Amino acid sequence: MEIKAGLSTTPQKANKTLKRLSQLMDLAVKLEMRGDNPLKGVDRYKTGSGGFHAWTxxxxxxxxxxxxxxxxxxxxxxxxxxxxxxxxxxxxxxxxxxxxxxxxxxxxxxxxxxxxxxxxxxxxxxxxxxxxxxxxxxxxxxxxxxxxxxxxxxxxxxxxxxxxxxxxxxxxxxxxxxxxxxxxxxxxxxxxxxxxxxxxxxxxxxxxxxxxxxxxxLADSAIARLPHGAKGEQKLANHPPRFARKMDKPLKENGK
Structure with missing residues (x-):
């Protein structure tokens, strides 16, 4: 459809225009000025749930x-x-x-x-x-x-x-x-x-x-809460005693 294609860069405006034109055609059909609504079945542009574009x-x-x-x-x-x-x-x-x-x-x-x-x-x-x-x-x-x-x-x-x-x-x-x-x-x-x-x-x-x-x-503040530098990492490595058991024997490979 030419009208839809001409407004492809502004999908919100295109969908609004198609909606208004469809309403007009429905009225024309009701007044017996047309036999059908040519806009029925014309797909609208997918714009997501965000609505109008927020200026950056x-x-x-x-x-x-x-x-x-x-x-x-x-x-x-x-x-x-x-x-x-x-x-x-x-x-x-x-x-x-x-x-x-x-x-x-x-x-x-x-x-x-x-x-x-x-x-x-x-x-x-x-x-x-x-x-x-x-x-x-x-x-x-x-x-x-x-x-x-x-x-x-x-x-x-x-x-x-x-x-x-x-x-x-x-x-x-x-x-x-x-x-x-x-x-x-x-x-x-x-x-x-x-x-x-x-x-x-x-x-x-x-x-x-x-x-x-x-x-x-929120992501910035969340990452900022994490410890910084080697000292912070060392603190993280100081696990509770139950996780810090010293291993006297080396780990065995699977199947050996």
Whole structure:
């Protein structure tokens, strides 16, 4: 299928596009505009259970090489990376959300949380510096040049273009939200710390980041606990008496 092949470098986007097109075709069949849904049976790309790609440090650095401070791309990326806000929340953030050096907002309402989860985090110095380019009278941080608020869809579309121009086909706006969770996990942060920043509803969602990205740090600390140098090895060799029996006779070879 040409549409699927054209999006092969962005499997998540390809699967989402196929899903939406299939829904549209189902509607066309229901309205008797078509006799069948041509997308039925079209296999989706295997993407694993990780969902959207979390930006790596190299990808973040690449984006910052292409887009300098003061540009909409730089501000959008920085705001989402250092707040963990999703697109629908990021486009609503403004100076009214800064209180006492903290960024405070309620995540988009869901059926599980009709009031929305309250997120209150310190403003990171890098984000504070980026926000200096935003006029004090701006209604939202990411408003357009015409002073109008961006839509979540518009921000997603813009981020897609910015990432493609920077040669980052796997990166997306949602991947920035995952990137801050990755950073916290790699720094040894616990699931509850991730939840306090991301506003995740369940512990299992945040725990997944610890399992996926915290293993390297845990392995480092685990190996660091082992004894170092010859003295440490000698201590390990000092077995309890029952294992340190002196052998008076040499070992016999098998069959002799």
């Amino acid at each position: 440090e190299a990808e973040i650095a690449r984006f910052l090489e292409v887009y300098l401070p003061g540009t909409p791309a730089f501000l959008s990326m920085t705001l989402m990376l250092y707040s963990g806000a999703s697109r629908c929340d990021a486009v609503k953030l403004g100076w009214g959300n800064i209180r006492g050096g903290r960024l405070e907002y309620r995540r988009q309402k869901t059926r599980k949380n009709p009031e929305g989860i309250l997120v209150s985090i310190p403003v990171h110095p890098f984000l504070a510096e980026a926000l200096q380019a935003v006029p004090n009278g701006a209604f939202t941080f990411l408003q357009t040049e015409q002073g109008k608020s961006r839509t979540a869809t518009g921000l997603g579309t813009a981020m897609r273009k910015w990432c493609d121009k920077a040669g980052l086909p796997l990166c997306s706006s949602h991947g920035l939200r995952k990137a801050i969770c990755r950073r916290i996990a790699e720094a040894g942060g616990e699931a509850h710390e991730i939840m306090s920043v991301s506003g995740h509803i369940t512990l299992a969602e945040a725990q997944r980041y610890c399992e996926d990205f915290g293993r390297k740090g």
